[in-house]
Amino acid sequence: MDAGLKRELEEKVYAGERLTRADGEALYASDDLAWLGRLAHHRRTEKNGDRVMFNVNRHLNLTNVCTASCAYCSFQRKPGEKAAYTMRVEQAVEKALEMKDEQLTELHIVNGLHPTLPWKYYPRVLRALKEALPDVSLKCFTATEVQWFEKISGLPADEILDELIDAGLASLTGGGAEIFDWEIRQQIVDHDCHWEDWSRIHRLAHEKGLRTPATMLYGHIEEPRHRVDHVMRLRELQDETGGFVVFIPLRYQHDFHDSADGIVRNRIQAKTTMASPAESLKTFAVSRLMLDNFDHVKCFWVMHGLSVAQLSLNFGVDDLDGSVVEYKITHDADSYGTPDTMHREDLLTLIQDAGFRPVERNTRYEVVREFDAPMSLADRRREPQQVWA
Numbered sequence: 001m002d003a004g005l006k007r008e009l010e011e012k013v014y015a016g017e018r019l020t021r022a023d024g025e026a027l028y029a030s031d032d033l034a035w036l037g038r039l040a041h042h043r044r045t046e047k048n049g050d051r052v053m054f055n056v057n058r059h060l061n062l063t064n065v066c067t068a069s070c071a072y073c074s075f076q077r078k079p080g081e082k083a084a085y086t087m088r089v090e091q092a093v094e095k096a097l098e099m100k101d102e103q104l105t106e107l108h109i110v111n112g113l114h115p116t117l118p119w120k121y122y123p124r125v126l127r128a129l130k131e132a133l134p135d136v137s138l139k140c141f142t143a144t145e146v147q148w149f150e151k152i153s154g155l156p157a158d159e160i161l162d163e164l165i166d167a168g169l170a171s172l173t174g175g176g177a178e179i180f181d182w183e184i185r186q187q188i189v190d191h192d193c194h195w196e197d198w199s200r201i202h203r204l205a206h207e208k209g210l211r212t213p214a215t216m217l218y219g220h221i222e223e224p225r226h227r228v229d230h231v232m233r234l235r236e237l238q239d240e241t242g243g244f245v246v247f248i249p250l251r252y253q254h255d256f257h258d259s260a261d262g263i264v265r266n267r268i269q270a271k272t273t274m275a276s277p278a279e280s281l282k283t284f285a286v287s288r289l290m291l292d293n294f295d296h297v298k299c300f301w302v303m304h305g306l307s308v309a310q311l312s313l314n315f316g317v318d319d320l321d322g323s324v325v326e327y328k329i330t331h332d333a334d335s336y337g338t339p340d341t342m343h344r345e346d347l348l349t350l351i352q353d354a355g356f357r358p359v360e361r362n363t364r365y366e367v368v369r370e371f372d373a374p375m376s377l378a379d380r381r382r383e384p385q386q387v388w389a
């Protein structure tokens with residue numbers, strides 16, 4: 001990038017000006033990672049100071065049976081396949097109660113598009129979970145699942161959401177977004193919830209008072225311009241509704257160990273490599289800079305490893321998800337040593353060690369509890385620093 005353009009972009013960022021599509025593509029074209037981090041850190045600090053938010057959540061997948069076969073997905077199973085499962089309502093409650101501890105504030109629930117489960121199963125599960133765990137927020141279902149509920153019930157999303165909210169739904173999840181650009185999307189997604197439906201369903205959720213996350217799956221066959229296009233669409237929708245709480249770049253994962261039954265379900269790994277740590281940090285930084293109307297950018301550490309997660313705090317990220325005990329969708333595809341559990345104390349150490357102040361939040365990003373600012377450097381060096389794998 002020539003020095004003039006670099007200066008121009010810096011001036012825009014420091015003046016708080018909105019960046020254009022061309023600016024976003026220029027930022028991705030830069031290999032000056034430290035510079036990108038500095039710009040993103042400026043924006044992040046303006047919005048969130050030295051705070052890093054986290055919440056104590058658990059992930060629950062009610063079924064891995066799915067009619068679709070998205071090219072990147074190693075989670076889905078077809079009916080009757082080995083390792084296909086569907087929880088009865090009582091099993092879901094039992095599983096949730098097993099995962100519960102006194103600190104849990106959120107259950108995150110996403111599922112396959114089950115071909116024969118009736119729509120009524122879903123609000124029934126939510127009601128049972130809410131009765132068993134009244135203080136826990138239920139963040140459930142992607143827009144893709146809500147569109148699937150429309151198909152299997154014959155009801156419009158409007159009525160679907162009303163019933164789910166009545167049953168205890170606190171937020172949709174941000175999944176199903178992948179990459180909105182059709183040229184790429186049609187090669188990786190095997191259902192028909194695309195930008196038009198994804199945005200329609202989130203808009204509707206926002207109208208009903210829900211605040212929702214938005215995600216982006218990157219590091220597969222897309223190019224940086226598709227990532228810029230993705231965040232531009234989200235920025236426009238956020239201008240309209242103001243209902244998004246956070247943006248979450250999700251790193252595409254290879255299916256390293258051929259899944260439990262030896263079948264490689266991921267059909268695009270031969271065509272691509274996973275994003276490197278540098279590419280992930282760049283993606284966090286550019287996303288933070290482009291999404292001036294999003295309060296938070298999250299690193300889902302399960303997909304990045306703890307080292308990148310900690311570094312991401314200097315590249316625009318101010319939210320770490322979370323205290324996860326079990327996360328199937330990634331971990332069916334992961335054998336490179338990322339732990340699948342982390343607890344509050346580990347997270348506090350990781351955040352403070354990077355020089356930030358941990359703040360526990362709830363699903364709506366309201367503060368639950370504030371923790372101490374980082375120790376002074378002298379105190380921190382008195383004992384050896386923990387090394388994160």
Ligand code: SF4
Nearest residue numbers: 066068070073076112
């Ligand atoms: S990503 Fe979701 S919809 Fe696509 S195959 Fe996997 S479980 Fe099914």
